Amino acid sequence: MTATDPWADLLAADRALLDRTSTAERVADVLRQRIIDGALSPGTRLSEESAGKALAVSRNTLREAFRLLVHERLLVHEFHRGVFVRVLSADDVIDLYRIRRLLETSAVRRGENPGLVPAVDRAVGDGERAAAEQRWWDVGTANMRFHEALAALAGSPRVNETMRQLLAELRLAFHVMSRPEQFHAPYLGLNREIADLLTDGQREEAAAKLDAYFDAAETQLVAAYREHQG
Amino acid sequence: MTATDPWADLLAADRALLDRTSTAERVADVLRQRIIDGALSPGTRLSEESAGKALAVSRNTLREAFRLLVHERLLVHEFHRGVFVRVLSADDVIDLYRIRRLLETSAVRRGENPGLVPAVDRAVGDGERAAAEQRWWDVGTANMRFHEALAALAGSPRVNETMRQLLAELRLAFHVMSRPEQFHAPYLGLNREIADLLTDGQREEAAAKLDAYFDAAETQLVAAYREHQG
DNA sequence: GATAGAGAATTGTTCAACAATCCCGCAATC
DNA sequence: GATTGCGGGATTGTTGAACAATTCTCTATC
Numbered sequence: 001m002t003a004t005d006p007w008a009d010l011l012a013a014d015r016a017l018l019d020r021t022s023t024a025e026r027v028a029d030v031l032r033q034r035i036i037d038g039a040l041s042p043g044t045r046l047s048e049e050s051a052g053k054a055l056a057v058s059r060n061t062l063r064e065a066f067r068l069l070v071h072e073r074l075l076v077h078e079f080h081r082g083v084f085v086r087v088l089s090a091d092d093v094i095d096l097y098r099i100r101r102l103l104e105t106s107a108v109r110r111g112e113n114p115g116l117v118p119a120v121d122r123a124v125g126d127g128e129r130a131a132a133e134q135r136w137w138d139v140g141t142a143n144m145r146f147h148e149a150l151a152a153l154a155g156s157p158r159v160n161e162t163m164r165q166l167l168a169e170l171r172l173a174f175h176v177m178s179r180p181e182q183f184h185a186p187y188l189g190l191n192r193e194i195a196d197l198l199t200d201g202q203r204e205e206a207a208a209k210l211d212a213y214f215d216a217a218e219t220q221l222v223a224a225y226r227e228h229q230g
Numbered sequence: 231m232t233a234t235d236p237w238a239d240l241l242a243a244d245r246a247l248l249d250r251t252s253t254a255e256r257v258a259d260v261l262r263q264r265i266i267d268g269a270l271s272p273g274t275r276l277s278e279e280s281a282g283k284a285l286a287v288s289r290n291t292l293r294e295a296f297r298l299l300v301h302e303r304l305l306v307h308e309f310h311r312g313v314f315v316r317v318l319s320a321d322d323v324i325d326l327y328r329i330r331r332l333l334e335t336s337a338v339r340r341g342e343n344p345g346l347v348p349a350v351d352r353a354v355g356d357g358e359r360a361a362a363e364q365r366w367w368d369v370g371t372a373n374m375r376f377h378e379a380l381a382a383l384a385g386s387p388r389v390n391e392t393m394r395q396l397l398a399e400l401r402l403a404f405h406v407m408s409r410p411e412q413f414h415a416p417y418l419g420l421n422r423e424i425a426d427l428l429t430d431g432q433r434e435e436a437a438a439k440l441d442a443y444f445d446a447a448e449t450q451l452v453a454a455y456r457e458h459q460g
Numbered sequence: 461g462a463t464a465g466a467g468a469a470t471t472g473t474t475c476a477a478c479a480a481t482c483c484c485g486c487a488a489t490c
Numbered sequence: 491g492a493t494t495g496c497g498g499g500a501t502t503g504t505t506g507a508a509c510a511a512t513t514c515t516c517t518a519t520c
Contacts, residue, residue, distance in 0.1 A: 022309065022472070024297075048502070058474045059502090060290050064297055067254075071301040079252065080481045080502055098386045102340075106332040156328045162392070252503070278471070288505045293472090310471055310512045462520090469514070480503070489494075 024064035027055055031065060035074050035085055036168055038175045042087040046075070073169055088173050090226050096170055097218040101211065103163065104147060107154035108198070109207040117198050120149040124195045127188055136181030140174070143184040146191050150210070153198075177224055187217060254294035257285055261295060265304050265315055266398055268405045272317040276305070303399055318403050320456050326400055327448040331441070333393065334377060337384035338428070339437040347428050350379040354425045357418055366411030370404070373414040376421050380440070383428075407454055417447060 031051075034040045052062045066083045069075040075083045088096075127142030144167045151163040174183065190213050197206035261281075264270045282292045296313045299305040305313045318326075357372035374397045381393040404413065420443050427436035 024472095049500095060293075060475090061473065063503095064294060067294055067297050068301065071298065081483095082502070095386050095388050098384065099388050099392075102336040102384060102386075102389065103332060106336045110332075154328065154332060156325050156332075158325050158329050159332065162329075254503095279469095289471095290506090291504060311514095312471070464517105464519080466517090467515090470512085472511070473509090475506105475508080477505085477507105478503100479505100480501105482501075483499085485497095487494105487496085490492095 022061075022064075023057055024061050024068070027057055027062060027065035028068040030055070031069055032072070032074060032168070035069075036171050038171070040085050042085050042172050042176050044085045046083050046085070048082070072165055074172070086169075086172055087176070088169070088225075090222050093170075093173050093222055093225055094218065096166060096173075097214060097221070100147070100163075100166055101214045103154070103159060103166075104150045105207045105210050105214075107151050107159065108194075108210055109203055111153045111198075111203045113153055113155040114201075116149065116152050116155070117195075119152065120146065120198055121195045123149050124188075124191045127184070127191060131185055131188055136185070139188070140181070140184045143187065143191070144170075146195075150194075173221065173225060179224075183221070183224070187213060190216075252294075253287055254291050254298065257287055257292060257295035258298040260285070261299055262302070262304060262398070265299075266401050268401070270315050271405050272315050272402050274315045276313050276315070278312070302395055304402070316399075316402055317406070318399070318455075320452055323400075323403050323452055323455055324448065326396060326403075327444060327451075330377070330393075330396055331444045333384070333389060333396075334380045335437045335440050335444075337381050337389065338424075338440055339433055341383045341428075341433045343383055343385040344431075346379065346382050346385070347425075349382065350376065350428055351425045353379050354418075354421045357414070357421060361415055361418055366415070369418070370411070370414045373417065373421070374400075376425075380424075403451065403455060413451070413454070417443060420446075 031040070031046075040046070046066070048059050048062055048066075052059050055062070057065075066075060066077065070077045070083065074086055076086045077083050123142055123146035127139050127146060130136075130138035130142055148160070148163050148167060151159050177183070190209065194206050194209050194213070197203075197209065261270070261276075270276070276296070278289050278292055278296075282289050285292070287295075296305060296307065300307045300313065304316055306316045307313050353372055353376035357369050357376065360366075360368035360372055378390070378393050378397060381389050407413070420439065424436050424439050424443070427433075427439065
């Protein structure tokens, strides 16, 4: 290398696309997706033999994938008993909301990245459209994207990843409720208010409203959760 | 079980002590410790053969341990090249401080768990004693415990674990600086002020001081980091 | 000094084996 | 009738060897 080439950074950005992922990671990817979309419901046991045969990978590779997802808290590993799709307790849900509240309200209040506000607005719009057409699953997805966008205001890659993980985990809670589809709809109005306040630059007020959202949503979710099989 | 026995919960709490850990986890434990205390410095490559022979475990088990630590961001895994002790960039350090600021200031401001304030005070005391006796390594440890105690005010097991992980990661930064020993000492006074404010119940003021701490510490650390081999 | 290629070393993945542990059903016991 | 003790079968935990894929190293070459 004669000097730092200007195009080097450009190509470096594409490095990730270069298929340099192990099979264990790809296996983890499909399992994660299946857990998130509910095909593998909480409590399900994943035996090494069945899963390995189904995905056509060796037991060792599968175990590597399992470890990954255990670390992400989507699976739990019981020694000599196997791995299971995690079943959240009511306390788990409460804690999940507690840390979300911390991250999201702080991100909104500090709001280091005003350029990311439009993404918040877009997520709210998607949710409203989905609700109008009664696509409840999409309403839920849009709602999660809304909160992801709020956390993203912090401008921290790491907060972003943490949020992604928290929301994936939260899906576990919805999958054991009897009517998860309509859980998010009531909050669409509140989301809209928060987004408008942010667009208007009123961060402190937006943070306050968000705090109120958490009070309401947490209480309702935990109640619904306890009732329907928590 | 005729009914839910009263002592069952008591024993359940001790379940963790029951040695139910895999060798992979134990291997991860010793590697983690070695990384944290600096015996394995950033950039070091851990070959499967050497490490496996040294710890007397098979390659498969070792790879499981590696995965664990990669997920904790203490190691990085390069496909077909091996695993290395992570080298933090200046941007990594900045992001680390950003999320710490979010978590700690929120925890202090909300302070759901006043009963945990004494732990904060104790950590400051330990730091002061260590500084008086010029045990700089212990000053650093006490400082980390101070911040861990601040985050613990949130009363969330999950925040606690996140903090532990963040601080472990931060050790990686100190290990590449030329004089990490004395980095924490200047902040002892500020720590004391924050602890006193908290003991006095003045949470909002404590949070403000903490915010100031982050401004100072981050700037100084990043500067020192960039200079000494960042 | 830079480049290309051959050979060595290392990682990625699979497979087979055995030990350790758990699960389930059945008999024995109180 | 409920609990306990005890097998046999199934599953996980861990190891070792094997081979493919990739990277590293060193030398020859220009």
